Structures are given as structure tokens and as C-alpha cells.
Amino acid sequence: MPGKVFAVVVVIITLAIGYCVVAHVWWMPVDISVHGPNIDHQIEETVFGAGILFIAGQLVLAAFSFLYGDSKGARKMKSFPGGAKPLIIFAFVVVGIEILVLSFVGSKAWGSVYFTPPDPNSVRVDVQAGQFAFYFRYPGSDGKFGPLHPELINEGSQNFFGLDTDHDADSKDDIVTAELAIPVNKPVLLTLHSKDMGHSFDVRELRVQQDFVPGIVIPIHFTATQTGKFEIVCTQLCGLGHYNMKAYLEVMSQPDFDNWVKQQAAMQ
């Protein structure tokens, strides 16, 4: 009896989980980047492959405890025909194939994000993370970012990056904002650097998540395909305000973006 109960409980749990996944009760948000579908495809492939293994594994467990769960005492035990050999072969072949497929397809998806050089005409934005906010810097009309002087950082005076606008010509027209605006369908190159802790740049809809490492500048690039307002959140524990460390990403049409840049420049 308990064997049968266990089998039924396991089957119910398996079906419930299967339903939640197939019906997308909880699922990924809309995908707004050019490389995103590769990642989604990879996730779906994994859901499919690993899902089969999951269901098969749970069902085998349920079936055996259903069939052999009730001790009849006198029955002679039977060994699994062929012993461990078919199991080992199964593990090597089936899991091996799954590994090969996932690795090859996966390296393509990963490569589409990380192994391709950024477009030379990308919109460049310098991103700085600090406890507990993101700030963004656009190079302004000269197309050049001014040098950073960490010792000049003064948050009370809104000098988040440590720019010396009095002495550095390149810094004079740099535009610092609290929101990341980018034009739609244009390649974007972000340079991530942190002023204090490890942080992370995560936009679910872009399928981009990349840690900030203090001391290192990390480039990431992507192209957004839909306009709209999305959330940038920090996913690397950075201290008490971690849960509220966020900013907004606004993907705009090119004219809107140009206007926005002008407005922001006027506000510096």
C-alpha cells in the first residue's frame, strides 16, 4: 500500500510541475534583443530535454515503488536484467548526447552574446554601479568620454563618475543620467565598471546579465528590438540597499533618443 501511495504522490507532483512548465504559469518575459531568441531557444531546448529526463526519472521511480512496493515476504528477489550495464550505457549515451547537443547549441547562443565583436558604430554608454544606484554616461557631441578621477566623486554634488569638467576637455560635454536610454534596432555597447562593490547589470527582457567587477571594465553589447520602458536590477549582493538597486532602461525611436540626449545635455 505505501508503495502505491508513494507512486501516486510522485505522479501527481510530476504532473503538476509539468503543467506549470507547459502552461507557462511562470515564464520568461517578452524578449526584446537580437541575441535573446538564441537564449530562449536554448532554454526551451533544455526544458524539453531535461523535462523528459525528469518525467522519465520520476515515473520509473513511481512505477517501481508501485510494482514492488508491497513486501510479499516469500517472493524471491529479481535482479534488473543485464545488471548495471544497460544503465551505464544509457547514462553515457542519452546523457552524453544531451550534453553534446546542449554544448554545441549552447556555445552558439553564448557565442552570439560574447564571442562577437561589437559593432564599431555602436551607441556607447559608460555604466557605473555603486551602492545602491546605477549611473550612465554618454560621450556627448565630441564622441569621447572624459577620464575618471575616483577621488573627485561627490554624490552630494551629483558628480557620480568623478569627472573634472574644469580641466578635462573631453569631460565637458559628457552627459550623466540616472536612466539608460538607447535607440531601438541600433547596436549598443556598454562599458560596465563599479566604483565600490560587485554589482550586476540585469535586464530580463534583454536576456542580459553581467556582473560588475570592481577594478575591471567589462564591455557588453546588444541590440534592442522593441521600444518601451524596462527595469534594470542589480543581481549581485552589494549590501543593505541591494533589493532596491535599480534603474530604468528606455528603448526609444531614433528621433526620440536624439531629443532625449539634447534634453539631458541641457540639464547637466
Add this chain to the structure above:
Amino acid sequence: MHDMTAHAAAHHAPPQGFIRKYVFSVDHKVIGIQYTALGLVSAFIGMALSWAMRIHLAWPTASIPFLGTLSPNGAPGGVPTPEYYLSLMTMHGTIMAFFLLTAAPMAGFGNFMLPIHVGAADMAFPRLNMASFWVTFVGFVLACATFFIPDGPPLSGWTAYAPLSAVGAVAGPGQGWGQNLWGLSIALFCVASLLGALNFIVTTIDLRTKGMTLSRLPLATWAWFINAWVSLLAFAVLLPTCLLLVLDRLGGTSFFIPGGLVINDKMLPHSGGSPLLFQHLFWFFGHPEVYIIILPAFGIVAHVMPTFTRKPLVGGWKVITYAMAAIGGLSFVVWGHHMFVSGMSPYMAMVFSVPTLIITIPSVIAVLVFAFSLYGANMRFTTPMLFCLGFISLFISGGIGGFFLAQPAVDSYLHATSFVVGHFHFTMGLSAVFAAFAGFYYWFPKMWGRMMNETLGKIHFWLSFVLVYCVFMTLHLMGLTGSVRRYSQFVADFMVPLTPTNRFITIAALLLGATQFIFFYNVIWSRFKGPKAADNPWQATTLEWDTTSPPPFDNFGGRQMTVYHGPMEYDGDAFVMQTSTEKSIAGT
């Protein structure tokens, strides 16, 4: 394998007096029980911390009973501040991962059972063994002490990533003396684990009794033996890492702190260190660590299950042992999968992804061995057997998550979401706990000489099993939406709608916690009121069932044990003890 009589005689005589007998005891059985008790206390504290976290996540303004009293500063009026939430989380992880999951299944059961399994009178180095426990205990006290110091417990998570953990109080509340104590506590834990691992290795190699060849070792002992090697290599890296971290904090060094960091508009006086170095060092320990937690679980299940399926495991001792050894070995080359989005070279991500996927092969083999050993069995549905079945189901579910997180492209979406939280709770958390429960119910009669209550045990199993799925599978699924872990509140716009899901998880988690009181009650009741246990109540074959319950001080009452059989000589109701001179019936 050499003659044990001289050895046993050379060992210590039974101690006199309460302190030598029960406190500073060199008896491996007492030390095993001490570790197990420490594990139970840790489990309770860790669980209570998780309740506070869950309540706060689901009802952010709710006042949590006792929390305001424990820390009027951290939880004024019982509502935890964001930093105190992170402290609760850090201490939950630290206490559970180190003092429960690492200590109990290996040092707890292992200490008690391993010498008996190999037919020895004690561990090879009894005093070292006592030292391991008491060093662990001091580490535990230091960890708990952080709750009572003005700076409060650390908040940088059990992974203590630098520079948050390294720069000191300037990084915010919870980064003062609490983090120093944490570093010292874990360093002590490392020392204790290294001593323990040495002891396990030497005992297994040197103190096996006559006839106890490696092929006849009980599988739990095989697991502890393999695990001791993994511990020896892994904790040897964590120990210096903790010391370097404390040096960065107190000694003005910059191992993990780069130059040019600015906090509150002030430059820090450090330069030249690398935060990624800390992550590499931590995960070089950290990934083997999850196998340090799960290998003894494999061993316990492999040891307990054949007793109740009344048949040997498929493939005998070899397949499961080789699988465990392969897992232990591969566990040292996969650590980078924690760091796919860390800023490590993206080419390295591919390098770490492949062995991570390959390690699933021995894991799948182990699970298949467990599952297919049920084929044609005559299962006896005792509580330990139920927990073994639960372990298999949970480990399958947890292992599946591994396929996702092993791939850099998929991980770049799921990293740091509650999917990861669900995944590691299934694999290294609840799977290991279920195996430990199986071991606990199985060995309780031997350790205390009384049987546990089966009805309560079964209620405990069924409620735990279903509720574990409610809590941790929901966390997996919620993670698919990108819900971020380690947030003290759900204030991100996309996370606010997840509040009902969060409340469901919280309610399930509180019920799961309440269920554990059935277990605590059962332990205490059975310890004093349970029916007296026979020497071999489960009709098992290994040496611990070949002596009284509980065993005498020298384990076998001066008998020299000689072993003739492997540990899995079961055939339905028939079974052959390892020491029996009868003919083998199961052929392994």
C-alpha cells in the same frame, strides 16, 4: 587488515567521570553523537532564521515574534531592516551549509559508524577526533556570537564575496566585527574538517579488521572515505581564503580589494587586489563542498536502501562507488560554473560548462542505480526506506536544474534568480537532509538503543515530502520569471506581482518547519520512552548490527571481528551477515 587485537588493547580504556565520558570524550561514538546534536541544533537555528526571512518576504511590515527581542537594533518592533534580513540570510546559509549539512552526515554518522563498519575499536586518532569536534564547536559559537555583538551578524551571504566582505564597516552595517568573527569561525571549521578528514582516511585504510577488504566496505563508509579526500583538498583551500579575507579586513592587505574604490565619496586605502580571485578561491572550495554534502547522502542511501529492498544494489558495490569517486574527482574542475556572468573570460565559461555537464553522467548513473535497484524488490516501507525514496525523487528534481545552470547561455538568464535557490536547496539541501533523515531513523536504534516511533516517522515523511516540493519547486518556477534572489523585499516592478506566489511559499515553508517538530518530538520521546531496540532490528548485514544497541565502549566487547562477505547479502527475508561463515546468497 592487520591484526586488530593489539591495536584495540593499545587504545584507551573506558573513561571515568562525566566530563571525560560525555563532554571531552575521545570515544568516536560520543563524538558522533555530539556532531549529530550540533547538527540538530544548527538545523533548528537555521530553520528559525529561514522562517523570519520567509515571513518578511511575504509580509514586509509584519512584526516577527522574538526577532525584536533578539535584535532591537536589527529588527525594531520585530520588523527586520534590509540589512538584518541579509544577516539572517547569511547566517541561515552559513549555519545550514557548514554546521548542519557538512557536519552531520559525515562527521556525525561517520564518526559513530565508520570505525564500527570497518571493525575497529575507535578512530585512528581519538584525541584528534575530539579536537575536531571542539574546534567545530568553537567555530559554531563564534558564528552564533555574531548575533549578540553590537555590529550584528555579517550580511555578505555564505559566499562572502569580496570586496563587500573585505573592506570593513565602511561597506555598511553588518560588515563590522560580525564579518571578522565569521571569517574566524569558518577558518576554525576548516581546521576541524581537515583533522576529521585525515582521521577518516587513516581509519579506513589502516584499521580495517580481518577480511574487511575494500570490496567488502559498507557503501556508507566508501562514501565517507571518498568524501574525506575531497574535504582534505577543498578545505585546504578555504582555510587560507578565510585567513586572507580576515587579513584584508584587519591587517590592511589587499588580496581581494582592487585600487580606486570609492565608498561614501572616500577612496579606500587599498590597491592591487582581485575580487575575482576571491570567487575563484571560494568556489574552488565551494563546488566540491556541495559534493562533500551530497556524497555522504549517496552513501547513506546506498547503505540503507538494500536493507529494505532486501536485495543488493544494481551493479554491486563497484558501480555506485566508482560513480561517487568520479563525482568527487570531477567536482574539482567545475567551480567556474558559479561564475559564468562574474566577469570571468567568456571562453572559460565554455571550459567549465563541459565538465559540469559531464559530471551529470556519474550522477545519473548513481540515481539510476538507486532507482533500478527497486526493480524486483520486496520493499519494506519503514521510515528510513521512505526517506530513501524521497531522496531519489528530490535528487532527480534537483539534478534536472543542473542541466539548466550548467550552460552559460541559460545561466546568464537564470543566474541569481530563485531558480538557483530552488536548485541548490533540492540538491545539496533537502536531498542531503532526506538522506540524513533516512540515516537517522535507521541508526537511531543503534545509537541510543531504542526504536523510533514509526507512525510519527511516516507522518513526518509524507508532510515533509509534499511541502518540500511546494516550497522549492515553486522557487524554481518563480525563478523562470527572473525573480531575483537575496532581495529583502520585492520592490522591483516585475517582482511585485509575485507576492501571492511568495506568500504561498512562505505558508508552505512554515508548515514544513512545523512538521519538523514532529521529528524533534519523536527523537526526544523515543530516546527515553521508545521500545528497546534489538541488536539487529532491521535484519541488516553490516558490522554495526553485529554488536549490542548501543555498542559497548570498544564497539564489539573485545571480540575480534572477521569478515567473510560484502555488505549487501540480501535475498528477500534471507540475509547473510558480513561476519557470518555461511555461504554467500547474493553473489556480491
Add this chain to the structure above:
Amino acid sequence: MKVGRKVVALTSALLIFAFGLLYSGRTVSAASTGQVTGTVKLDGTAPHQKPIDMGKEPICAAVHKDKPVTTENVVVGANGGLANVVVYISQGLTGNEAAAPSQPVQLEQKGCQYLPHVVVVDAGQHLKIVNADQTSHNIYAQATKNPPWNKSQPPGAQPLDASWTNEEIAIPVKCNVHPWMHAYVVVVKGPYGVSDDSGSFKLDVPPGTYTLTAWHETYGTQTQNVTVAAGKPAAVNFTFKAK
């Protein structure tokens, strides 16, 4: 705050009270009948105050939708009056002054701003810190002559009670969750005044000769000597030069 600090604060409050009692016996008639008044002006153009984008905290951004908030490093009124200048007695205290006021001063966090931007307390006087926002703030009081502390205040939490025993000009206070939030707590001993938007300030002091110090967060300090007679306000004006 912490128990230790409370004890220190309480003891010092008691001591100040006791000394106050001792002296009041001798100088009953002379106490707190004098006054210093004046204005602080800025000579030159104030530096541009940058607008603050609170986009990260939508509930605060909504509060300031119509009137964007700027930095407050230099706040100049219509007629050139410089606000947020703290005027206090740096020399000449006799101990005849009134004890630290028992009424607490309030520092409010509202719309992700500190109100007021510069707050003065007498040593030992209590500061009540209130969070009027529906978001968590942390208050990092970066004191150097007093123990520094850093603590979160969730929405709806009880006001925090703080006090400092040593004179400190000035303690920067900031919120790391909203890095633009910036304020100063100035801990003085004895009477003090703060200039308002028109630059005027007022101190109640017993008659005597004093050195007055005016402190501004951007322009630093200036001192002037003044003699205060009973019943007649002494006028003192300060002028800071814009850099």
C-alpha cells in the same frame, strides 16, 4: 541608538543639567537676555545647482514631478542671502548659557530629500529622524569625533533617536539607497542659529564677549568677535565670497 551611547548621552545630559543648576544659582539675572542677529550674504554668483534625477525611486520622482529638485550645496535667496549657514559660539562660552534644549530637533526624509538640508543640535540634544517615504532609507552619519553609525529605516518605522556628545562641525549624513540624498548634522556646544533663505539668523546668548563662527558646507568658516549687552540685540553680518 545603542545602549552605550544612550548611557553616555544621558549622563552628559545630566551633567549639563547639573552644571546648569550650579551656575544658574549665581547668575540668575544675567541669563539669556542677550541676542545676536544678522544676515549672511554671498558675494558673487552662486554655482549652478544640478537637477537631481530620482528616476530610480519612482515614488519620489512622482513627488517632485512639477518642481525638479536640485542639489543644495549653495542655496541663495532672492536678495543674495546665503541659507544653511550655521552660526555658533566658538569662544567665550561661560557656562552661563541655557542647558541643551530638551526638545528634540527633527530631520525628515521626505520625497527622498533631507528636510532640512542642514540641521544643528546642541551636544547631547536629541535628533529625531523621521521617514515619511514609502521606501526604506539608510542613514549613514559619518561622524569622526563621535561614533559613526549606519542604519536602515523602513517605511512606517518608529523615528530614530540620535544624539552626539562631542562638538563636530559637521557630520555628513547620507543615504546610500538614494545616493543623491545628502545632509549635514552640525553638533555645537551652546547657542546656535541657522540662516534662512534670506540669510538671516538669530542666537540667544547671555551678555558677554564672544567669538562667533559661521560655517557653510561649501565655503567653510568665518569668525567675528562680538560683545553682547543685556536687552539689546548685537548685529553681526557675514559675507562669503563665491569661488
